[in-house]
Amino acid sequence: MKTALSALARRTAEPPISWLMATKLAHPKLISLAAGFTDNPSLPVRETRDSINDLLRSPVTGQATLQYGTTAGELKLREWTAAHLQKLDGISAPKIYSADRVLITHGSQQMLYMTTEALCDAGDIVIVEDPTYFVYLGIVQSHGLCARGVRMTADGLDLAHLEQVLESLKRRGELPRLKLLYLVTYYQNPTGITTSYAKKVAALKLLKKYERAAGHPIYLLEDAAYRELNFGNVAAVYDRRGGEQEVRRSQTAATGEKTALAARGFADRVIYAGTYSKPFATGLRVGFGILPEPVLTAVTRIKGNHDFGTANLLQQTLLRAITTGRYEKHLGKLRQCYAAKAAGMRAALQKNFPPQVQWAEATGGLYFWARLPRGVKTGVKSKVFKAALAAEVLYVPGVMCYADDAARRKPDHEMRLSYGNASEADIGEGIKRLGKVLKKFV
Template sequence: MSTPHYLSSLARRSSDPAISWLMKLTLDQPHLISLAAGFTDNETLPAAEVGALVGELLRDDATALQYGSTAGDPELRKLTLDRVCAQDGIAPGAALAADDVVVTNGSQQLLYLLSEVLCDAGDIVLVEDPTYFVYLGICEALGIDATPVRMEPDGIALDDLQRTLQRLKDSGALGRLKFVYLVTYFQNPTGWTTSFEKKREALAILRHYEAAAGHPLFVLEDAGYRDLRFAGPDTPSLKSLDAANERVAYSNTYTKPFATGIKVGYGVLPRPLVRHVLRSKGNHDFGSANFNQRLIALALRSGVYDRHLPKMQAGYRRRKERMGGALTKYFPPAAKWQETSGGLYFWPELPASCNTSHDGAIFRAALDAGVLYVPGDLCFAPSPLRPKPKNCMRLSFGGTPSAQIEEGIQRLGAVLRSQGM
């Protein structure tokens, strides 16, 4: 289908997201085992808890059914600030207050709003290589040059960050760099978590280049998987290193660990950006659904939310162990992957000669075997500096019925072996 000439440049830049055809494949083949969807675990959804919360929420007071404000429910913003501070071992204060919290339609909307408010077409955002592929769609639509920085199991490669910044400086492009987008916990797609040391170093490196950029170089920290941690210690956020609240935009979601259908996310933003994000949010929808926000605030205040987390985490731990065990059992020895202690994904890397892309033999054979995965190349930004790696796959243990995980991996392992691995 051709793109009409009268559309905006934003619309003409945009293409159908990968998720569209992945979903279409799923719908066309209902018996497919999908290891592709980033869906969350249906088996631990808190149906009874939500029902009870709604009853309590509406018992004496219908105002949760009334409009809220653009920035979000005041109680939820306050609880969010307290929660982020408690997780990070920092204290609210003059520089970091509930007014710096903006409630959004999932954390995805915060990614869009921040990008829209900071970037014109032609501006640059540094992204992890690989990165969250839906964010690459935002960059495409807004005309942002998403410039990849190599990803390692403990976060972006600092030498590549340094080199990339220097290259931008040398070519006179540093003024167009607006921020770095980092998915710092159990990253989508790799499952890797950025170490605290790398967070500190990355901020320092960015600071060093600010004079040459002529403006602050922000970090957008996407912590959307932080609370899906089922083992090991938590890592403090980049926000915890930004005591003056002037460089790090921190985003997270309440509903990925609780009930994705309720869709309440938030950003904790550097003070100078708050009003601009709010203006944009006002134009987009003048505020997220008040009902959902009041519901989440009540879930937090009542303890229901925190009591749910360990159940959800235990569910993911079981699914992850099932998938990890199946990978060891059925995947050929040439496939390599990291263990993960949170999130939704494994990211097996195959020998460089393998092609997992959607137009390659492995993907086709997997479909024929009734298994769907996310081809890894979708998660790499286009770049003139390297070809997109085509030898990875994103496998989700989040939404697949747990009984199908082993069967799906077994079939996929057989496909890989049949393709000569």
Template sequence: MNSHFTLSRRAQALTSSAIREILKVTERPEVISFAGGLPSPATFPIARMQEATDKVFAEAPQAALQYGPTEGFTPLREWVAARHSRDGVTVRPGQVLIITGSQQGLDLLGKVLIDEGSKVLVETPSYLGALQAFSLFQPAFSSMRSDDEGIVVDALDEAQLRGGRFMYCLPNFQNPTGRRLPLERRRALIARARAAGVLVVEDDPYGELSYRGEQLPSLLSMDPDNVVYMGSFSKVLAPGLRLGYLIAPEPLHAKLVQAKQAADLHTPSFSQRIVFEAVQGGFLDRHIPEIRKLYGDQCELMLSALQRHFPAEAKWNRPAGGMFIWVTLPEGVDAGALLARAIEQNVAFVPGAPFFAVDPQPNTLRLSFVTVSAEKIEQGMARLGTLVREEIAAAVA
């Protein structure tokens, strides 16, 4: 049977996520996977979600199964606004848009802010899902110099900022590196962006997952008129709900609402109402510390295993939160080739190169520690450490 269709240039340029392709391999039960950025199922509050679902069906079943407003379920928007009205800023419900996972927020922002050739500033490296979402609209990425503490603000000169549609930042425990932007750099970044007239997009799915030190004020709190904030329930409740939110200045919020109307009319009423019921009574303030404890323990297990099994030539960070450790191998070592050998040994990770908008660094890789048992962390790191030693030896031979 012959099909007759012509793909748009946009569709022809689409590529699959490197992570999603790797996850197909990790479905095999024998594979020890450090690849997926998946929350631990042990953190899913199943009883609480069951209770919330029962309440929704008991009190508002018809409304939960009906269409709803594009902006989102009003009580949930009010809850989000109240939760983010801190650090001296007041968020209004009219700034909040409930979205189908924060990934939809990236797509909507691309639609309303990017023309072909628009300059979009991103971290080095940056979140792969954002690069994919923005790439659909054919921007010109400009990579902001970054170090172990995130964006090097002093390196952001007037020429790089000039004409930027927005800068995309993950200041808290960034995916893929686990870095957290220090307070003084946050202040400097906001000041520089405002002076240059560049909008800041703050993507913050991991901000609540700190397990060392105090939480730092959001970029939103430092300049609410020039920051779009993206939050998610995926890491603190469950990703299968596909529920996130955007907080935006109201003129931009109106355009995002119009773009969402065209995309899917509205986020599912059912899941919005369930989440609203689940978070009542300060539930997240009791639940999130349990997640932090589990992830902090898992992180220490992996850091300890890395110390035992990886050679001195490999370098990695010690994250204070989030779900990831970023490893840099010596120049000349290709993490893609390493992955192919690792999969033969039933171990998986994500090579770092796809996370770079420009000038990929093939000697980097991302490890996720939150879904792997202590025993498998030890086994996986031992196998991977042996392979890393062999790859380094081959590179210098």
């Protein structure tokens, strides 16, 4: 008898994350620099407790918190989200940064899923960064999409390569199947690279240029999950052992580059995905999107079928943390915390990694991206990976972060190293073990 599974189910592969977790379970002493988990000790236990007690102390707000909400999400949270992003981008465009265009989701992952579901049929094409967020590649694979990878430079996408890819799609008559360009624009997972605003605008212009041949809009899906976890300034302060005042100043400083939403004349082509989970508490899972029509209506309807709205307890807790200032204050601490952990990893890398291994400075986010000499493989079947596992240290092999793209071979000499969840001691020890392994093979 055959299986009754759908084409989607038959395509959907075991996600790398399950394998990483199983590996960790099988090796309890393992130091994992692989997990995308966040820092434990800094989780806002007290802030969450206080926010929830505020809500659940009164029957009125208590009942509102524990009842169903609307599919789009709590209006006040949508209003704050729109206003906050407008402020961060430093412009006034209330029609673009509008609560009406905001949808609250169960983490930004759900936004990525539903957006892809709303735009892409099996066989359609998406362009992604080389490398990119591997859980998004799971969505791509599951939906039977073809991915084309575009190389990156220090400030984001290699525009010449993007144009080359678009040209080749045009030449082959494949543009009608191209639906979106997916970019992780701040402290990218996995490379840590931040895309400059100029590049976002240039990418939007390029996409527009090819729309006639495509016969339909080509969207930019901007994943800004790590936007708030910047610590450029905080890191500097940290190095100088700066006082709390200076840290607070850095919190209110601009969080880097503008989003693509700010690009004049392109708002109807930009889908923005953000999250409150990583900057506050990952156990809360509240993400959001800002979407143009007709994608907004489509995704909202799809959300109605998925779960008809994000759990109100999560939304109300977040909103309360925001309106009381607890969110912003906690974020300041979190930036300090990750800046310190990143500094720890940097120092350990400098001390323990052989000089042939390159890596970029992390100025935000949760990851370092290390490049070994081209000949030295890092995949799960490589000598390096096996030796690392034997030494009880785990990393994400770089190859996992590359889409299947027949136009190029997947690089297999890189690794993603996370300082998110591991303690400072484990970061030091983990990098030391990894350094020993690398010195054998590099």
